[in-house]
Amino acid sequence: MKRALITSCTSLLLLALVACGNNAAPDNTASQAPATQMTPEPSQTILPSASSSASPEANEPSSTPDAVKVEKTYRMNKNYFIVPIDKEKTENKVVLLTFDDGPKAPETLDPLLDILDKHNARAIFFVNGYRVKANPELLKVIDDRKQIIGNHSWDHIELKKEKEPKIKEQIENVQAIVKEITGKTPVFFRPPFGSSNDAVRQISKDNGLLFMTWSNGSLDWNMAKTPEAKRPQAVIDNVLEQLHPGSNILMHELPWTAKALDSLLTQLEQKGYSFVDPDAIDTEL
Numbered sequence: 001m002k003r004a005l006i007t008s009c010t011s012l013l014l015l016a017l018v019a020c021g022n023n024a025a026p027d028n029t030a031s032q033a034p035a036t037q038m039t040p041e042p043s044q045t046i047l048p049s050a051s052s053s054a055s056p057e058a059n060e061p062s063s064t065p066d067a068v069k070v071e072k073t074y075r076m077n078k079n080y081f082i083v084p085i086d087k088e089k090t091e092n093k094v095v096l097l098t099f100d101d102g103p104k105a106p107e108t109l110d111p112l113l114d115i116l117d118k119h120n121a122r123a124i125f126f127v128n129g130y131r132v133k134a135n136p137e138l139l140k141v142i143d144d145r146k147q148i149i150g151n152h153s154w155d156h157i158e159l160k161k162e163k164e165p166k167i168k169e170q171i172e173n174v175q176a177i178v179k180e181i182t183g184k185t186p187v188f189f190r191p192p193f194g195s196s197n198d199a200v201r202q203i204s205k206d207n208g209l210l211f212m213t214w215s216n217g218s219l220d221w222n223m224a225k226t227p228e229a230k231r232p233q234a235v236i237d238n239v240l241e242q243l244h245p246g247s248n249i250l251m252h253e254l255p256w257t258a259k260a261l262d263s264l265l266t267q268l269e270q271k272g273y274s275f276v277d278p279d280a281i282d283t284e285l
């Protein structure tokens with residue numbers, strides 16, 4: 001098992017017995033490029049759902065080290081899959097969990113955080129600057145709960161249609177506001193709608209960001225024609241249909257995704273997958 005997971009498992013020992021104990025032998029099936037996804041255009045609708053507990057870190061001493069140094073055991077390939085750097089030593093049957101377009105509201109964010117904790121999983125939350133500005137306390141919560149914050153541009157616009165100074169502003173202002181609130185500068189970037197060009201990639205690189213779109217689209221942003229009660233199952237079905245070792249799973253901070261997540265993560269675990277720690281991805285490879 002990877003050191004990263006072993007380390008993080010210690011914090012939730014009971015759950016870890018379940019979450020970390022079911023890694024099957026590596027699956028050598030070659031990763032296939034995913035089917036073309038529709039452009040993500042998430043719904044802006046926010047529906048109330050059960051909110052839950054505050055940060056479990058609240059009562060910890062302030063001297064607790066901010067971050068455990070995680071060994072870089074994975075890299076991203078050109079199709080945005082997460083693969084082991086050393087195939088002999090490192091499990092390839094992992095998925096990367098990502099949630100875009102927040103932070104929106106406690107009603108949608110808290111359940112995601114609680115379920116990630118329950119499964120001892122860390123994810124990347126790709127945030128938009130205008131939402132961070134509106135909800136700085138929610139960005140802080142994501143960081144306090146040891147999840148990873150990624151850059152998803154300030155305004156959620158199609159960057160390939162913009163001129164360089166505007167692209168720079170869209171990316172760099174998010175770097176700045178996240179640093180200001182959390183003290184950390186993002187190292188992951190995902191352009192809205194997967195829309196990019198050479199300038200977007202170069203500016204991302206110049207800011208020390210690993211550029212990624214995704215390899216497994218949950219289609220949770222495209223549920224307008226799906227009755228609300230059926231949306232959580234649709235999210236699960238969409239992810240499982242495209243599942244491969246190293247899947248980079250695109251989800252959003254949406255109520256039906258929050259409702260789907262516990263069952264989805266359980267089913268992934270039952271299939272022998274574990275959740276790659278974003279800190280274990282070498283962003284310089």
Ligand SMILES: [Zn+2]
Pocket residue numbers: 040100101152156192193
């Ligand atoms: Zn987005």
